[in-house]
Amino acid sequence: MKLSEIGEFGLINVLSKIVEDGRNPKNPQWKNLLAGIGDDTAVWRNGKRLALATTDCLVENVHFKRGQSSWRDLGWKALAVNLSDIAAMGGKAEYALVTLGLPHYTETESIIELYEGMIDLAKMWGVVIAGGDTTLSEKFFVSLTVTGSSGKRPLRRSSALPGDLIAVTGSPGMAAAGFKLIENGAKENEIDSPLRQAFLRPTPRLEEGTAICASGCRTAIDISDGLVADLGRICNSSGTGATIHTSMVPVHPSANKIFPAEALQMALGGGEDYELLFTANSGAIEKVKRTASSRITVIGEITAGPAGVVNLIDENGSAYRIEKAGWDHFGK
Amino acid sequence: MKLSEIGEFGLINVLSKIVEDGRNPKNPQWKNLLAGIGDDTAVWRNGKRLALATTDCLVENVHFKRGQSSWRDLGWKALAVNLSDIAAMGGKAEYALVTLGLPHYTETESIIELYEGMIDLAKMWGVVIAGGDTTLSEKFFVSLTVTGSSGKRPLRRSSALPGDLIAVTGSPGMAAAGFKLIENGAKENEIDSPLRQAFLRPTPRLEEGTAICASGCRTAIDISDGLVADLGRICNSSGTGATIHTSMVPVHPSANKIFPAEALQMALGGGEDYELLFTANSGAIEKVKRTASSRITVIGEITAGPAGVVNLIDENGSAYRIEKAGWDHFGK
Numbered sequence: 001m002k003l004s005e006i007g008e009f010g011l012i013n014v015l016s017k018i019v020e021d022g023r024n025p026k027n028p029q030w031k032n033l034l035a036g037i038g039d040d041t042a043v044w045r046n047g048k049r050l051a052l053a054t055t056d057c058l059v060e061n062v063h064f065k066r067g068q069s070s071w072r073d074l075g076w077k078a079l080a081v082n083l084s085d086i087a088a089m090g091g092k093a094e095y096a097l098v099t100l101g102l103p104h105y106t107e108t109e110s111i112i113e114l115y116e117g118m119i120d121l122a123k124m125w126g127v128v129i130a131g132g133d134t135t136l137s138e139k140f141f142v143s144l145t146v147t148g149s150s151g152k153r154p155l156r157r158s159s160a161l162p163g164d165l166i167a168v169t170g171s172p173g174m175a176a177a178g179f180k181l182i183e184n185g186a187k188e189n190e191i192d193s194p195l196r197q198a199f200l201r202p203t204p205r206l207e208e209g210t211a212i213c214a215s216g217c218r219t220a221i222d223i224s225d226g227l228v229a230d231l232g233r234i235c236n237s238s239g240t241g242a243t244i245h246t247s248m249v250p251v252h253p254s255a256n257k258i259f260p261a262e263a264l265q266m267a268l269g270g271g272e273d274y275e276l277l278f279t280a281n282s283g284a285i286e287k288v289k290r291t292a293s294s295r296i297t298v299i300g301e302i303t304a305g306p307a308g309v310v311n312l313i314d315e316n317g318s319a320y321r322i323e324k325a326g327w328d329h330f331g332k
Numbered sequence: 333m334k335l336s337e338i339g340e341f342g343l344i345n346v347l348s349k350i351v352e353d354g355r356n357p358k359n360p361q362w363k364n365l366l367a368g369i370g371d372d373t374a375v376w377r378n379g380k381r382l383a384l385a386t387t388d389c390l391v392e393n394v395h396f397k398r399g400q401s402s403w404r405d406l407g408w409k410a411l412a413v414n415l416s417d418i419a420a421m422g423g424k425a426e427y428a429l430v431t432l433g434l435p436h437y438t439e440t441e442s443i444i445e446l447y448e449g450m451i452d453l454a455k456m457w458g459v460v461i462a463g464g465d466t467t468l469s470e471k472f473f474v475s476l477t478v479t480g481s482s483g484k485r486p487l488r489r490s491s492a493l494p495g496d497l498i499a500v501t502g503s504p505g506m507a508a509a510g511f512k513l514i515e516n517g518a519k520e521n522e523i524d525s526p527l528r529q530a531f532l533r534p535t536p537r538l539e540e541g542t543a544i545c546a547s548g549c550r551t552a553i554d555i556s557d558g559l560v561a562d563l564g565r566i567c568n569s570s571g572t573g574a575t576i577h578t579s580m581v582p583v584h585p586s587a588n589k590i591f592p593a594e595a596l597q598m599a600l601g602g603g604e605d606y607e608l609l610f611t612a613n614s615g616a617i618e619k620v621k622r623t624a625s626s627r628i629t630v631i632g633e634i635t636a637g638p639a640g641v642v643n644l645i646d647e648n649g650s651a652y653r654i655e656k657a658g659w660d661h662f663g664k
Contacts (some may be wrong), residue, residue: 003438003443008466014444018448024458032462033462037461039463044462046378047378055463055477059433064466097386097387102333104335105336106334107335108333116352122354128359129368129369130365130368130374132369132387136391137473139469142435143465145387169417239356
């Protein structure tokens, strides 16, 4: 069966099962593992704390095109997408390993700029680049692994409960709007600059992740594959349903202004947003609002079911139809 | 400047310097880091133990060609090359994250076989696959990060001392001989089978790495880029020279039989061997010989200098010339 038939998440399920079939309860690594394949990061017990590790890759012509983002932005983003996974667990990021696949015609200066972009962001969060690998490759790719730690119970995908409110950081859909502007080749201006930045230099929500964790929330995910798709993953893992009130989704004013007909669809399914979606009771969410510096918006609630199904309701109480429910690398 | 001008190790030096320039002594991650870019694995303090992390990548048409190795062998090798780096630090391997770059026409069954090969080896060493990333890519690649730990001072590249003996595990050159047989399309037979296996399914020397560390040795490297090139790295890091007595290099009998004119060159510069090269006084090396199950052979000694220079001496005491001193992905 071709990957295009089984899809990215079908493949991950198959691989997860093969790995799980090899589980050996006597092996201390299995005993200590709290979250494996299928969560934002791997989590294992490490003395009195938890160790976190995640990996994420940007591939030329798949995640970016040459000329559409600078090398410096690309370096920033390669680290940001990994830090976002640590944030979604409520953890602290510590070390990064950087693997570069480089065509032979690559300019050394480009790779230096790439590293400078990574280090810009690394310094903000105390992350140290501790190693990596360089290899020849026909197309450029950069793959990072970031390790981290947590002193608290990590934010899982499987712990949502019916009745939990669903909240989101920032303004989903900004990255999709920014990508469209860049793809169209429109000239940058003041109004659309935050949208472009959301795509080119996303802000990992590490501070918010820590606040979410400290406020007693138990469930979070980053919405890099699209708000509805990633909420669907929480619902699948938790055995719950969910309802989103589309009028409550905090679409960014610039996105609304430039793409009035599409901005809501971008917010629900655009992907490439590195915002956190989390669920908890209202008291815990209020606590997050008081401590986090970015905007926190309640957009719906977790329901009893059907499991895995996300309902979208518009301001008139009618069902709202999403055009594109998220990314699948291998899907048709 | 193109990468082909600066070369792989020139690039690593440049990147290492950029990272080092950002060192912040107040950052606990910097304070705890014992080995960063430029050693076999990253090493940092983690409570009373040390944490290790390494990453290594296999790229289609760079590290392997379709049809020359099975998917199962490729999975084994992708993990083995990472475990070899943990072995070269004297550590224990614990968790693996697996990143797959997959063309859209990939068969799901191929990836299942790849995972089965990884799990074959993972089970032998108690390593658990705890996560990863899958992405579309024009050419196939598999990049692994393996974490580990150590309770002892890790084996560094920078601690060799003049007067140390140089020893090596197993028979270097087997992988290069095996690769040549596969490349030539020769039919497999009993005599050449161990050579092919050395290339297709290398054995990571984890047990030997632990024995080397426990025996009081301080310096080791895996010789995946070629014995002389990797010894040169120890010499560069330690500020020493080295002498290899070519007649003492334990060339494998099958390699000698099939490639009588080339077997020694393969052992010195062939690369893709996942044997360990280590340096220590004779007492420590004798201890390793008593505890390790694979063959341990003394092949030369560390000298005062010139720093970074490896001298090769044949059985008549004459200088021996190596044709190919190792791999450089971007070199001409």
